Amino acid sequence: xxxxxxxxAIFFLLSVSAVCAHANLSGFLSDLxxxxxxxxxxxxxxxxxxxxxxxxxVQAIIKTVGLxxxxxxxxxxxQMTNKQPERVVQTYKRNKKKGWGAIAKELGIKPGSAEFHxxxxxxxxxxxxxxxKTGKGxxxxxxxxxxxxxxx
Numbered sequence: 502x503x504x505x506x507x508x509x510a511i512f513f514l515l516s517v518s519a520v521c522a523h524a525n526l527s528g529f530l531s532d533l534x535x536x537x538x539x540x541x542x543x544x545x546x547x548x549x550x551x552x553x554x555x556x557x558x559v560q561a562i563i564k565t566v567g568l569x570x571x572x573x574x575x576x577x578x579x580q581m582t583n584k585q586p587e588r589v590v591q592t593y594k595r596n597k598k599k600g601w602g603a604i605a606k607e608l609g610i611k612p613g614s615a616e617f618h619x620x621x622x623x624x625x626x627x628x629x630x631x632x633x634k635t636g637k638g639x640x641x642x643x644x645x646x647x648x649x650x651x652x653x
Contacts, residue, residue, distance in 0.1 A: 526601065526623035530570035533627060537569030544569055547629030552576040554586065565590055574601060577625055581616050582608045 537544035545563060549556040554576070563572040575593055578601075579586040589608060596604045601620055602612075610616045619625065 529623035533570035533573050534568055548573060548576060550629050550631055552580060553631060562586055562590060566593060578605060578608055584608060
C-alpha cells in the first residue's frame with residue numbers, strides 16, 4: 502500500500518521541480534525581453550559588451566532570431582560550448598520548437614552537466630559587463646570557479 506503512494510509522491514515532486522525549472526528560465530527570458538523592449542539599443546550594447554562581439558554582429562543575431570532573449574541564449578550557448586554564435590543560431594532555427602534543452606544537447610551540452618542544469622534553471626546573469634560567466638559552476642561575484650582548492 503505504501504509503495505504506490507511513494508511512487509506517486511516522487512513522480513509529483515519530479516514534475517513540480519521540472520515545472521519550476523522551466524518557469525525560472527522562462528521568467529529570466531521574459532525579463533530580458535522586457536528590458537530590451539524598454540531600451541533596444543542599450544540591450545544590444547550590453548549583449549555586445551558581455552559576450553565580446555561587435556555591436557553590428559549582435560544586432561544581426563537579434564534580427565535573425567527575432568526575440569532579444571533568444572539572441573542572449575544563442576550568445577550564452579556560444580560561450581558555454583565555444584562555438585561561433587552563427588552556428589548556435591543555425592541550431593536554434595532548426596530546433597526552436599523543441600526548446601533550449603534540445604538545442605543545448607545538439608550543441609554538445611550533456612544532460613546532467615553543470616551547464617545543462619544552469620540552462621534548465623535559468624542560472625544566468627545579464628550584467629552587460631565583460632567576463633561575467635555563469636552556468637558553469639562559476640561564482641557570479643567575480644567569475645571565480647568552485648574548482649580545486651576553493652572552499653564552498
